[in-house]
Amino acid sequence: MRMMPINEESGVRQGGGREPNPAALFAIVWETLAAMLGTAAAAAIVRRAAGRAGTQRPELIDLVVRREQLEYHYTLPDAWSQPAEAATACERAPLALRALVAEIGQLLVELTGTIVVGRLEEIPELRGRGLVWRSEGAN
Helix, strand or coil: CCCCCCCHHHCCCCCCCCCCCHHHHHHHHHHHHHHHHCHHHHHHHHHHHHHHHCCCCHHHHHCEEEEECCEEEEECCHHHHCCCCCCCCCCCHHHHHHHHHHHHHHHHHHHHCCHHHHHHHCCHHHHCCCCCCCCCCCC
């Protein structure tokens, strides 16, 4: 999957449309990280988080971030592109996405403090899906 703008086709709700699927939620995370930290830092954090979370969720091996010339592109597990309503089709994807988000959050707090995590926590589409960026009791 190439980086592309978030829109109705990618599964993100706009004005009462569909619920965002895991691919659309990841795209929001990617775009936010890239806007705040730059694409190279976003790529490094996502790769590292996927490696760490991959020990619990082997499907994350299908999440690949690669550099092509001056741009970064990512490929996601196929199940993440299924419509959010098709819960059985992407049954494991939300768990893998939650594990990935938890690792991204841990890395961000270690590297940047709570500012970037705080920004991610403000995004309604992410917050509405119950994605947790910090461990209980973390500042």
